[in-house]
Amino acid sequence: MRNRIATLVALLFCISCGNNDGQQTKEISNVEVITKEGFVVEEGVEHGEYQRYIGTIAGQPVVLNLVTIGDNMTAQYYYEKVGINISLFKSVDSTLGEGEMSFTEYPPEPTDEPARWRITMSGDSISGVWENFSNSKSFPILLTKDRRADVQGFTVFRIEDSEKLIDSLPEPTAHFSYQSLIPKGEDEHSTFVRAMIYKSMGCDTISQNGMGGCIQAMEQKYFADYRTIIDDLDADEVGASFNNWSSDITYDVLYNNRGFVVLDNGLYEYTGGAHGNYGSTYLNIDRINHKLLTLEDIMQVDSSKIVPLIEKEVRKRFELGKKDALTSRLFSDELYIPSEFYIGNKGVTFVYGLYEIASYADGMIMIFVPYNKIINLLNADFKQRMGLEAVAQK
Numbered sequence: 001m002r003n004r005i006a007t008l009v010a011l012l013f014c015i016s017c018g019n020n021d022g023q024q025t026k027e028i029s030n031v032e033v034i035t036k037e038g039f040v041v042e043e044g045v046e047h048g049e050y051q052r053y054i055g056t057i058a059g060q061p062v063v064l065n066l067v068t069i070g071d072n073m074t075a076q077y078y079y080e081k082v083g084i085n086i087s088l089f090k091s092v093d094s095t096l097g098e099g100e101m102s103f104t105e106y107p108p109e110p111t112d113e114p115a116r117w118r119i120t121m122s123g124d125s126i127s128g129v130w131e132n133f134s135n136s137k138s139f140p141i142l143l144t145k146d147r148r149a150d151v152q153g154f155t156v157f158r159i160e161d162s163e164k165l166i167d168s169l170p171e172p173t174a175h176f177s178y179q180s181l182i183p184k185g186e187d188e189h190s191t192f193v194r195a196m197i198y199k200s201m202g203c204d205t206i207s208q209n210g211m212g213g214c215i216q217a218m219e220q221k222y223f224a225d226y227r228t229i230i231d232d233l234d235a236d237e238v239g240a241s242f243n244n245w246s247s248d249i250t251y252d253v254l255y256n257n258r259g260f261v262v263l264d265n266g267l268y269e270y271t272g273g274a275h276g277n278y279g280s281t282y283l284n285i286d287r288i289n290h291k292l293l294t295l296e297d298i299m300q301v302d303s304s305k306i307v308p309l310i311e312k313e314v315r316k317r318f319e320l321g322k323k324d325a326l327t328s329r330l331f332s333d334e335l336y337i338p339s340e341f342y343i344g345n346k347g348v349t350f351v352y353g354l355y356e357i358a359s360y361a362d363g364m365i366m367i368f369v370p371y372n373k374i375i376n377l378l379n380a381d382f383k384q385r386m387g388l389e390a391v392a393q394k
Contacts, residue, residue, distance in 0.1 A: 009285045019167070033182050038212030052256065054145030059129050063345075064126075064143055065253040069158050075103070076254055076264075083346025084108050084368050085254055088117065100128070108366060109317070117141060151392040152193055152261045152287055153184040154253070159215060163223045165243060172243035174226040178215050179250045181263065188194070189287040193261055196285050196292055197251070200265055222247060246270040255344050258385055260290035261384060262342045279353045281366065282342040295341055298348075299377045303337055306374065310350055311335050315366045318358075330357050345386070347371050 053064040053268040057079070064077040075088040086105055096118065103117040119128030119141060126143040158179040165172045181197060183190040198204045203214035211368035226245050230238065237243065248268040255262035263283040270276030282295040295301050315322070318329040326333045340351040356361055371378065371388055383389060 017055070021116065029292065033184060036216075037182055038210035039157065040212070043283070044252070049254065050154050050252075052146045052151070053126060053143040054146045055059055055126070057141050058139035063141070063257075065256065067156055067179075067252065073103070074252070077254060078344065080345060083344040083370075084349070085344065087361070091116070093118070105130075108184070108368070122150065123232060145202075151256045152190065155182040155184055156180075159219070161219055161223075164239060165226065171241060172245075174223060174245035175247070175249045176219050176222050178218070180215075181251045181253070182211065186295075188266065188290070192290045193285055193287050196283055197263070199279070200263075200283055203374075242272050245272075246276065254282075254342055257345065258387070259286065260293075260343065260385070261285040261287055262344070264342070275360070277354060277355070280340070280351065282340055293343070295337070295348075298379055298382045299374060300379070301337065305377060306337055306369070307335050309369050309373055310337070310367050313369070314357075314365070317365065329362075332357065348374070 014058070022274050051066050051068070053066060055062060055064075055256045062077055063079040063080060064075055066073065071090075073088075073090040076085045077088065078085050086107060088103040088105050091104040093116070096102055099120050099122075100118055101121070103119070105115040105117065105371065107114065113132050113134065113192070115130060117130055119126050121308075122239050123353040124145040126141065128137055130141050131138040132295075156179065158177065160175070160177040162173050162175045165174070183193040183197070194203070198214075198260055199209070201211070201214065202218075203211055205288070227288045229243065233243070246269065250264075250266045252264045253262070254265065257337055262285070264277070264280050265283065266280045268278040286293055286297075291297065311326075314320075314326070314330070314335060315324070320329060322327065326366050335357065338350050338356065339351050340353065342349050342351070350367045350369065352365040352367075354364060356365075358365060358371045371386070375383070375388065378388065381387075
């Protein structure tokens with residue numbers, strides 16, 4: 001029998017942009033947004049929120065994009081002077097005091113030491129301490145909700161479901177979860193962002209019952225496909241745990257400023273075998289000009305200038321000298337500009353997927369290239385939007 005958990009999360013608090021007009025947007029209820037997208041709000045549905053915080057760590061300005069779903073919290077944050085996204089996940093810590101919570105921080109560089117946050121959330125504020133695992137460094141955290149109305153707001157929802165392969169057996173089962181974003185607002189800019197998310201989900205070709213109907217159709221197909229594997233199983237394989245399937249799709253906010261919205265569409269999938277597969281695609285949305293950005297929209301794509309910068313960072317990542325062959329760690333001696341990328345406040349991050357240039361154990365390889373290294377390649381309108389004129393003059 002199917003056990004269904006529907007977590008439909010909503011809340012928009014506005015997020016900061018280049019304009020500091022201080023306006024606050026009217027809050028729209030989660031019920032309004034979700035119902036319009038074809039979701040049925042049932043009694044006992046768990047609620048949460050997406051929120052943008054601004055403030056400082058060790059006195060350095062940071063931006064935090066936080067998603068809260070029940071007891072689970074995930075976040076991305078970056079130092080404004082650096083611009084590289086850092087992931088945070090809520091963690092268990094038996095030493096916490098009353099009202100405190102802990103996050104584990106996973107640095108973008110594999111050689112960097114992980115860190116933890118010990119924080120307290122009160123009203124619109126987050127306060128606490130950042131400390132590395134060796135306890136050799138400790139810095140204060142002071143953050144406040146950014147309620148300005150000049151950046152795209154979102155409702156967040158999450159749906160989870162599972163189904164047994166054989167009803168009479170406790171396992172194997174297939175697990176399906178989907179967490180996505182619904183832009184808030186009926187203005188033309190929000191409507192465009194919604195259309196881009198729809199398209200990335202494959203929902204632009206499904207018209208029934210909005211996003212809710214689209215995901216229901218995905219879910220039904222997923223479980224129907226799962227049921228077909230029994231036809232190829234021997235009797236002794238029917239109850240084997242390696243027949244547990246899993247599909248977990250998420251959308252996270254990486255950047256939401258200056259009229260740009262950058263989303264990370266992540267997927268983890270296991271359908272048997274030694275391990276699951278995962279990856280991300282990125283939506284770089286210009287909500288002002290109503291365009292899904294390609295690399296050509298922001299810069300002159302000159303491989304002769306960009307690839308050497310990528311290679312320099314790859315060599316650093318894999319601890320390779322200038323004369324060492326890339327094939328000592330990678331699949332090829334020649335690098336290229338990958339198809340996946342995303343913009344931030346200080347640079348472009350180029351992303352190689354699993355097995356694209358290195359082994360599964362090396363994971364996704366993210367290479368950050370600062371704007372000041374490619375300033376002469378950037379398009380004039382993009383430099384203006386990102387406030388890079390001073391960098392260009394230097």
